[in-house]
Amino acid sequence: MTERTVISALAALEEGPVKVQGWVDTVRDQKKVQFIVLHDETGACQLVNPRTEDREHISEVISPLAKGTMLTIEGDLKHDERVKLGGLEVKISSITVESAALPETPIADDSAIDVRLDWRFLDLRTERNNLMFRVQTTFVNAMRQYWIENDYIEIFTPKLMASASETKAELFEVGYFDRKAYLAQSPQFFKQMAQSAGFGRIFEIGPVFRADPSFTSRHATEFTGVDAEVSWINSHEDVMQMQEELLRTALTAVKEKHGDDIERVFGVEIKVPGPIPRVPLLEARKIVESRGHKFERQDLDMDPEGEREIGRWALEEHDSEFVFLTDYPASIRPFYHMRHDYDASLTKSYDLIWNGVEISTGAQREHRIDVLEQQVVEKGMDADELGFYLDFFRYGAPPHGGFGMGLARMMMLMLHQPNLREVTYLFRGPNRLQP
Known part of the structure; x- marks a missing residue:
C-alpha cells in the first residue's frame, strides 16, 4: 500500500x-x-x-x-x-x-469574526490560521526548552480553589460537592508555595479563568497563562533579565523556523529583542504626557493609550518593540509585591509592554511574614481567609519573584492581529461558550 x-x-x-x-x-x-x-x-x-x-x-x-x-x-x-x-x-x-461536504459553505474569507468563530473548525482550515498555531507551537516549545535547559521544574497547579488567589471580583464560582469552589484566576499562590518547598525555579503553562465582563480586543474569560517563579533573587531586575532572555530565545526560534512564512502570510517581520529599556512608571507617564497624551485616571496607572504611546516612544528612541515599566505604586499593586526600602509607596514590580500593549506583570514577592501580614492588613484584606497562603512563609521562604503572561495576547502582538479571538483556538468571552 x-x-x-x-x-x-x-x-x-x-x-x-x-x-x-x-x-x-x-x-x-x-x-x-x-x-x-x-x-x-x-x-x-x-x-x-x-x-x-x-x-x-x-x-x-x-x-x-x-x-x-x-x-x-x-x-x-x-x-x-x-x-x-x-x-x-x-x-x-x-x-x-x-x-463529502455540504455544497453551501457557511462562512467566507470576509465573514465577520463572530460568524467565523461559530464555524471555527472551518475557519481554521486556512493557511493563515494553520501557520498561526504552528508558530504558537514553536513559541511555546522554545520557552519550555529555555526553562528546562536552565534547570527549572515544570509544575501543574490546581484550577479548583477554596478561596481567591488575587481578587474576588474576577472569580467564577462553582459548586463543589457540599460547598463552593472557585476557578483559579492565577497560579500565583501555588507558584510561591513551590519556592517555600525548595523547588528553586519553576514554570507553568496552563489555563487561567477570569470572570471579567470586558468586551475588549485583549480580554478573555479563559486563557492560557505562561508563568515562572524563581528563588534567591536580589530584586525584580533578576526577573526582568530572565524574562528578557526567555523572549529572546523564543522569538529567535520563531524567526528561524517561520520567519519567511510569517512575512509572506501576515506581512510581519519577527524582531528579536535586544536589551529592553527599563523606565520607572512615573517617568513613563511624564514621557507620555510630553507627547501630548492626557491621563484621565488618577490612580497613577498607565491607561491603554498611554501604553500605546510609550510603545511608540520605545520603538522610536530605542528601536525596541518592548519596554519594561517599573516601580509601580503600592496602591495599585497586590499585597504580596515587595516594596522598596527607600520608598515604601513604590513596589519592586514591573509591567512589560509589547507593541504598545501590556503582556506581563512581574515582581519581587514579599517573603518576610511580618511584613506580608502588615501589607495584608493595609490592603483591607482578611488574614484568616489567607491563612493557607501565609503559612507558606511561616517556616522559611527564600527571596523570590516571578511573572505571568497571557499566551494569546503575545500571539496577537507578535503577528499584529486585531484581537485575541483571531489567535485563540477556541475563544471564551462573556457571550461565548461554544463551540
Whole structure:
C-alpha cells in the first residue's frame, strides 16, 4: 500500500507515484480537463484529470465535489514550473471520497469574526490560521526548552480553589460537592508555595479563568497563562533579565523556523529583542504626557493609550518593540509585591509592554511574614481567609519573584492581529461558550 505523502514534502520527491490526502479547496471543471486544488495540514497542490473516455469514472466523481470534501488521491507526481501552485502537479489515477461536504459553505474569507468563530473548525482550515498555531507551537516549545535547559521544574497547579488567589471580583464560582469552589484566576499562590518547598525555579503553562465582563480586543474569560517563579533573587531586575532572555530565545526560534512564512502570510517581520529599556512608571507617564497624551485616571496607572504611546516612544528612541515599566505604586499593586526600602509607596514590580500593549506583570514577592501580614492588613484584606497562603512563609521562604503572561495576547502582538479571538483556538468571552 502506498504511504501518504504530505503536500509540503512533494517538492523534494522525484516524479512518480504518490498518495496525497486532504480537502478540496476549488474545482475547475472544464470540457477537456479538470483541476482540483487540494489542501492538507502542510500546504496545497494542484491535481489534474484529463477528461478522456477511459477516465470518465474519475470525471464523474470530481464534477460534484464541494469545497471541504475530504479526498484520498493516488496519482503520478510531475514537476512543472508552469504550474503556479508550487511548480508541481499530480495526475489522478484513483480518487476516493472519504467524507463529502455540504455544497453551501457557511462562512467566507470576509465573514465577520463572530460568524467565523461559530464555524471555527472551518475557519481554521486556512493557511493563515494553520501557520498561526504552528508558530504558537514553536513559541511555546522554545520557552519550555529555555526553562528546562536552565534547570527549572515544570509544575501543574490546581484550577479548583477554596478561596481567591488575587481578587474576588474576577472569580467564577462553582459548586463543589457540599460547598463552593472557585476557578483559579492565577497560579500565583501555588507558584510561591513551590519556592517555600525548595523547588528553586519553576514554570507553568496552563489555563487561567477570569470572570471579567470586558468586551475588549485583549480580554478573555479563559486563557492560557505562561508563568515562572524563581528563588534567591536580589530584586525584580533578576526577573526582568530572565524574562528578557526567555523572549529572546523564543522569538529567535520563531524567526528561524517561520520567519519567511510569517512575512509572506501576515506581512510581519519577527524582531528579536535586544536589551529592553527599563523606565520607572512615573517617568513613563511624564514621557507620555510630553507627547501630548492626557491621563484621565488618577490612580497613577498607565491607561491603554498611554501604553500605546510609550510603545511608540520605545520603538522610536530605542528601536525596541518592548519596554519594561517599573516601580509601580503600592496602591495599585497586590499585597504580596515587595516594596522598596527607600520608598515604601513604590513596589519592586514591573509591567512589560509589547507593541504598545501590556503582556506581563512581574515582581519581587514579599517573603518576610511580618511584613506580608502588615501589607495584608493595609490592603483591607482578611488574614484568616489567607491563612493557607501565609503559612507558606511561616517556616522559611527564600527571596523570590516571578511573572505571568497571557499566551494569546503575545500571539496577537507578535503577528499584529486585531484581537485575541483571531489567535485563540477556541475563544471564551462573556457571550461565548461554544463551540
